[in-house]
Amino acid sequence: xxxxxxxxxxxxxxxxxxxxxxxxxxxxxxxxxxxxxxxxxxxxxxxxxxxxxxxxxxxxxxxxxxxxxxxxxxxxxxxxxxxxxxxxxxxxxxxxxxxxxxxxxxxxxxxxxxxxxxxxxxxxxxxxxxxxxxxxxxxxxxxxxxxxxxxxxxxxxxxxxxxxxxxxxxxxxxxxxxxxxxxxxxxxxxxxxxxxxxxxxxxxxxxxxxxxxxxxxxxxxxxxxxxxxxxxxxxxxxxxxxxxxxxxxxxxxxxxxxxxxxxxxxxxxxxxxxxxxxxxxxxxxxxxxxxxxxxxxxxxxxxxxxxxxxxxxxxxxxxxxxxx
Amino acid sequence: xxxxxxxxxxxxxxxxxxxxxxxxxxxxxxxxxxxxxxxxxxxxxxxxxxxxxxxxxxxxxxxxxxxxxxxxxxxxxxxxxxxxxxxxxxxxxxxxxxxxxxxxxxxxxxxxxxxxxxxxxxxxxxxxxxxxxxxxxxxxxxxxxxxxxxxxxxxxxxxxxxxxxxxxxxxxxxxxxxxxxxxxxxxxxxxxxxxxxxxxxxxxxxxxxxxxxxxxxxxxxxxxxxxxxxxxxxxxxxxxxxxxxxxxxxxxxxxxxxxxxxxxxxxxxxxxxxxxxxxxxxxxxxxxxxxxxxxxxxxxxxxxxxxxxxxxxxxxxxxxxxxxxxxxxxxxxxxxxxxxxxxxxxxxxxxxxxxxxxxxxxxxxxxxxxxxxxxxxxxxxxxxxxxxxxxxxxxxxxxxxxxxxxxxxxxxxxxxxxxxxxxxxxxxxxxxxxxxxxxxxxxxxxxxxxxxxxxxxxxxxxxxxxxxxxxxxxxxxxxxxxxxxxxxxxxxxxxxxxxxxxxxxxxxxxxxxxxxxxxxxxxxxxxxxxxxxxxxxxxxxxxxxxxxxxxxxxxxxxxxxxxxxxxxxxxxxxxxxxxxxxxxxxxxxxxxxxxxxxxxxxxxxxxxxxxxxxxxxxxxxxxxxxxxxxxxxxxxxxxxxx
Numbered sequence: 004x005x006x007x008x009x010x011x012x013x014x015x016x017x018x019x020x021x022x023x024x025x026x027x028x029x030x031x032x033x034x035x036x037x038x039x040x041x042x043x044x045x046x047x048x049x050x051x052x053x054x055x056x057x058x059x060x061x062x063x064x065x066x067x068x069x070x071x072x073x074x075x076x077x078x079x080x081x082x083x084x085x086x087x088x089x090x091x092x093x094x095x096x097x098x099x100x101x102x103x104x105x106x107x108x109x110x111x112x113x114x115x116x117x118x119x120x121x122x123x124x125x126x127x128x129x130x131x132x133x134x135x136x137x138x139x140x141x142x143x144x145x146x147x148x149x150x151x152x153x154x155x156x157x158x159x160x161x162x163x164x165x166x167x168x169x170x171x172x173x174x175x176x177x178x179x180x181x182x183x184x185x186x187x188x189x190x191x192x193x194x195x196x197x198x199x200x201x202x203x204x205x206x207x208x209x210x211x212x213x214x215x216x217x218x219x220x221x222x223x224x225x226x227x228x229x230x231x232x233x234x235x236x237x238x239x240x241x242x243x244x245x246x247x248x249x250x251x252x253x254x255x256x257x258x259x260x261x262x263x264x265x266x267x268x269x270x271x272x273x274x275x276x277x278x279x280x281x282x283x284x285x286x287x288x289x290x291x292x293x294x295x296x297x298x299x300x301x302x303x304x305x306x307x308x309x310x311x312x313x314x315x316x317x318x319x320x321x322x323x324x325x326x327x
Numbered sequence: 328x329x330x331x332x333x334x335x336x337x338x339x340x341x342x343x344x345x346x347x348x349x350x351x352x353x354x355x356x357x358x359x360x361x362x363x364x365x366x367x368x369x370x371x372x373x374x375x376x377x378x379x380x381x382x383x384x385x386x387x388x389x390x391x392x393x394x395x396x397x398x399x400x401x402x403x404x405x406x407x408x409x410x411x412x413x414x415x416x417x418x419x420x421x422x423x424x425x426x427x428x429x430x431x432x433x434x435x436x437x438x439x440x441x442x443x444x445x446x447x448x449x450x451x452x453x454x455x456x457x458x459x460x461x462x463x464x465x466x467x468x469x470x471x472x473x474x475x476x477x478x479x480x481x482x483x484x485x486x487x488x489x490x491x492x493x494x495x496x497x498x499x500x501x502x503x504x505x506x507x508x509x510x511x512x513x514x515x516x517x518x519x520x521x522x523x524x525x526x527x528x529x530x531x532x533x534x535x536x537x538x539x540x541x542x543x544x545x546x547x548x549x550x551x552x553x554x555x556x557x558x559x560x561x562x563x564x565x566x567x568x569x570x571x572x573x574x575x576x577x578x579x580x581x582x583x584x585x586x587x588x589x590x591x592x593x594x595x596x597x598x599x600x601x602x603x604x605x606x607x608x609x610x611x612x613x614x615x616x617x618x619x620x621x622x623x624x625x626x627x628x629x630x631x632x633x634x635x636x637x638x639x640x641x642x643x644x645x646x647x648x649x650x651x652x653x654x655x656x657x658x659x660x661x662x663x664x665x666x667x668x669x670x671x672x673x674x675x676x677x678x679x680x681x682x683x684x685x686x687x688x689x690x691x692x693x694x695x696x697x698x699x700x701x702x703x704x705x706x707x708x709x710x711x712x713x714x715x716x717x718x719x720x721x722x723x724x725x726x727x728x729x730x731x732x733x734x735x736x737x738x739x740x741x742x743x744x745x746x747x748x749x750x751x752x753x754x755x756x757x758x759x760x761x762x763x764x765x766x767x768x769x770x771x772x773x774x775x776x777x778x779x780x781x782x783x784x785x786x787x788x789x790x791x792x793x794x795x796x797x798x799x800x801x802x803x804x805x806x807x808x809x810x811x812x813x814x815x816x817x818x819x820x821x822x823x824x825x826x827x828x829x830x831x832x833x834x835x836x837x838x839x840x841x842x843x844x845x846x847x848x849x850x851x852x853x854x855x856x857x858x859x860x861x862x863x864x865x866x867x868x869x870x871x872x873x874x875x876x877x878x879x880x881x882x883x884x885x886x887x888x889x890x891x892x893x894x895x896x897x898x899x900x901x902x903x904x905x906x907x908x909x910x911x912x913x914x915x916x917x918x919x920x921x922x923x924x925x926x927x928x929x930x931x932x933x934x935x936x937x938x939x940x941x942x943x944x945x946x947x948x949x950x951x952x953x954x955x956x957x958x959x960x961x962x963x964x965x966x967x968x969x
Contacts, residue, residue: 044818045789057504083506091504099497103519112515116507151907152675159501166505181674181908182845186889186901193900208818215891215901238893252819253893254848256875266820273788 011065040217096155107143113165153184242316344595350588417475422482531593640700670850673860725800742780862919
């Protein structure tokens with residue numbers, strides 16, 4: 004089992020005036036044999052963080068540690084081996100499978116590149132992988148266009164599992180699927196996690212989905228993790244005003260009225276030009292807009308001291324709003 | 328995605344495609360057989376009959392050794408085509424790997440190759456051919472090389488562009504994460520997916536190479552005697568063009584015809600590749616006109632209290648396809664009261680978005696819309712003259728689409744676009760329209776509206792663009808706002824603000840709104856009443872408040888049970904619905920949900936239930952065995968299938 008740690012990871016895009024810190028000094032741990040949920044708005048850096056974790060984008064600062072071992076300290080070959088222990092499933096099942104390769108070929112390729120398996124055992128392994136994601140062996144002969152969205156997503160999960168990963172990064176894997184199919188994929192992830200004892204980083208903008216699958220939840224806002232806590236703690240006693248706003252905004256059946264918004268009626272800031280200090284302060288109902296004496300929100304980045312606060316909340320006034 | 332074979336077949340069906348294919352085929356046959364049949368005649372020296380003009384023996388005359396020019400023309404087909412194909416082969420063999428290199432090399436190497444391609448593209452290719460022809464020396468080999476090398480940069484650029492888009496796809500990312508070696512990613516993932524357009528381009532390039540080769544031979548740099556191609560023949564005949572023009576016309580015509588054939592074949596293939604779903608047989612379009620049997624509950628809307636804002640009866644949308652006519656919207660009927668907030672939920676292919684488009688008369692060609700009644704604010708859209716209908720739609724109906732990024736014109740300032748509506752439909756002057764636009768932007772609670780009005784769409788965030796779209800819709804004081812997934816591209820906190828804004832619009836102006844969404848929780852929370860759609864039909868019409876207390880259709884109930892919410896039991900698996908929604912081309916005869924339904928009987932599979940009132944309430948459901956009571960707590964085994 005592998006625990007993966009992000010230690011002060013920063014990823015930037017562009018240069019000079021167009022420099023954007025998509026992921027800004029993030030500290031996060033995907034625990035061994037656990038599910039970490041990551042929620043946040045689009046543009047908050049969730050997907051970039053996922054891509055950095057699997058090595059698809061380079062990190063500019065910070066380290067990625069596998070069981071405390073810095074990947075950069077390893078020789079290239081060992082680093083590649085390590086990297087393969089972290090596999091990723093993408094959002095769009097229509098774009099994540101090569102349209103000209105059969106399901107079987109896709110899985111065979113994954114097996115051949117990641118494992119020393121004698122040729123004679125490979126096709127049996129394909130069947131086993133399909134079985135793992137509840138697909139019949141005959142699917143191996145089909146092309147992606149012959150599959151539904153849910154089936155494709157199962158194939159994409161099987162491809163990731165072919166590498167026998169310790170960590171599965173699932174980036175919005177249900178948001179392109181129909182509601183009636185989404186539940187089955189979430190069940191599959193839970194089931195795989197229990198059967199294979201893998202850890203999962205589940206990324207979603209949908210808090211209900213994240214809540215259902217995760218043991219721990221981290222909330223991202225404009226490139227920074229603003230709060231991390233166990234699922235129960237985060238849901239019952241959010242420390243960061245943005246987390247509170249997210250919780251309030253989740254649509255619920257049986258509530259007649261739309262809840263009044265807990266954020267100020269401002270649009271999210273431009274990720275290319277985030278506000279100084281706390282990125283959330285222009286929308287924050289606890290911040291300097293409504294409480295002029297809280298100037299510190301405009302000047303000091305609260306994520307520096309976050310490690311010392313409950314829920315590692317990146318807020319100068321954590322928790323004070325939960326009573327309101 | 329269609330295969331190359333489909334593309335070829337549909338390319339052959341067009342007149343251009345058919346003719347050019349035949350011509351190319353004829354040329355190839357000629358190239359193969361001509362030397363066997365006419366080689367002797369083409370080489371037979373006939374000194375007494377030299378330099379003759381056209382005659383019955385020699386249709387194109389003879390050359391300076393008395394050899395028959397027509398035979399020589401036919402025999403030259405092989406060499407001309409072979410050289411052209413060879414030249415293209417050289418171009419493709421150099422260009423395609425060069426263009427593919429940037430995807431294999433790292434960032435720096437890739438950039439170097441890309442700059443080299445840019446650099447070589449900057450030379451005009453015909454000059455490059457002549458330059459290379461002179462440098463490499465006179466003769467067929469040199470000419471082939473010259474033309475090939477000058478075609479290489481455009482192949483390289485094409486490959487580079489195509490490969491870059493494939494290389495950024497998720498399946499290539501997945502292969503990288505697995506650690507698949509780069510060359511293998513290139514061979515298995517990138518090249519097969521860019522092959523089709525490159526092959527099309529090869530066909531086009533053969534036409535170009537043929538012209539270029541003939542040109543080089545004509546100016547004496549290409550094929551040298553005693554060999555001859557069309558260009559060489561043209562060169563030899565040029566001296567006699569005033570005496571015997573037919574001797575020069577023959578090879579000239581051959582070059583033009585062959586060049587045209589390859590070019591138009593390439594064009595036809597490219598056209599077929601870019602418009603895949605086309606080529607719908609006319610017959611299917613005509614079949615559409617047969618009216619659909621009315622299957623409407625007649626009570627709809629007739630007695631809706633304060634006069635309906637919108638009445639729809641038996642609305643059907645159908646499209647011709649390769650599988651016959653498909654009907655994604657199958658006779659739906661509903662009425663919308665003034666000021667009502669109506670939600671429409673359904674999965675993909677349920678027909679919910681097409682319903683919205685049909686209301687706004689925006690169903691794309693070749694789709695067909697029919698209805699027995701379609702009224703906005705008491706005006707029947709079906710009987711109106713086109714101009715009056717457009718005007719009514721422009722003023723009474725506002726559409727808000729999912730992606731605010733594409734529904735605003737990126738080249739126009741936001742205020743200008745909004746003001747335009749006031750000018751066209753409100754008859755306002757430019758100034759007054761702009762003032763009203765700023766007013767509307769303030770109405771949708773846009774911060775500093777006057778400044779925003781002067782900005783371009785890309786300067787606004789997604790939420791602000793959606794506000795701008797709503798402001799635009801409000802310019803004409805609409806009776807009905809149709810919002811199709813207006814918040815799906817936005818974040819939850821912004822979603823809430825936009826929905827609150829739509830509510831405020833209703834409260835302020837009395838407009839009704841239809842909210843179309845895949846998210847049943849959003850719809851339930853925002854709307855007064857909800858229509859649940861499945862496979863093109865309304866299966867349930869229920870008060871939003873009753874959604875969680877007593878939905879009657881098994882589909883509605885299964886859907887509600889399968890979606891996790893903030894109170895779902897995390898220790899239990901989620902309820903799921905076995906199977907998947909039916910494809911619009913194969914909707915079962917009976918109840919469309921029957922194959923996935925736990926309560927279905929033979930009756931459900933054979934006989935389709937109409938939408939009918941449940942008990943004495945106005946809740947309507949299309950089910951023979953409607954359920955009652957609240958949906959069982961999440962993920963209890965009531966509906967666990969699969």
